[in-house]
Amino acid sequence: MKRIYQLNTCDNCRKLLKAFSDTSDYEIIDIKTQGIEAKDLDFMKELAGSYEALFSKRAIKYKTLGLKDKKLSEADMRQYILDEYTFLKRPVRVDGNTIFIGKLEA
Numbered sequence: 001m002k003r004i005y006q007l008n009t010c011d012n013c014r015k016l017l018k019a020f021s022d023t024s025d026y027e028i029i030d031i032k033t034q035g036i037e038a039k040d041l042d043f044m045k046e047l048a049g050s051y052e053a054l055f056s057k058r059a060i061k062y063k064t065l066g067l068k069d070k071k072l073s074e075a076d077m078r079q080y081i082l083d084e085y086t087f088l089k090r091p092v093r094v095d096g097n098t099i100f101i102g103k104l105e106a
Helices: 011-019 038-048 060-064 074-083
Strands: 002-006 027-030 092-095 098-101
Touching: 002 011, 038 074, 038 092, 038 098
Parallel strands: 002 027
Antiparallel strands: 002 092, 092 098
């Protein structure tokens, strides 16, 4: 599987996609319009080692929902990402069994 999970309205995602050498082999997924499937998120977790590695604490909703004052479990983080695309750190590039989170290249 070769995919890039990103947000079309995110300046950082657009900048990184523009700088990335070649996206022609990748399926580009706009997480706002296409969402994130549970099986895909679970696969990303296997590669990343945890849902916490994929969870964005910079999301506005993280602060507005008061999540910074709560102890979130892995299951909580998984559900928040599935329920609200903004909780996924972005961009995420999956290239076979390799994952890059918050960047497209090593």
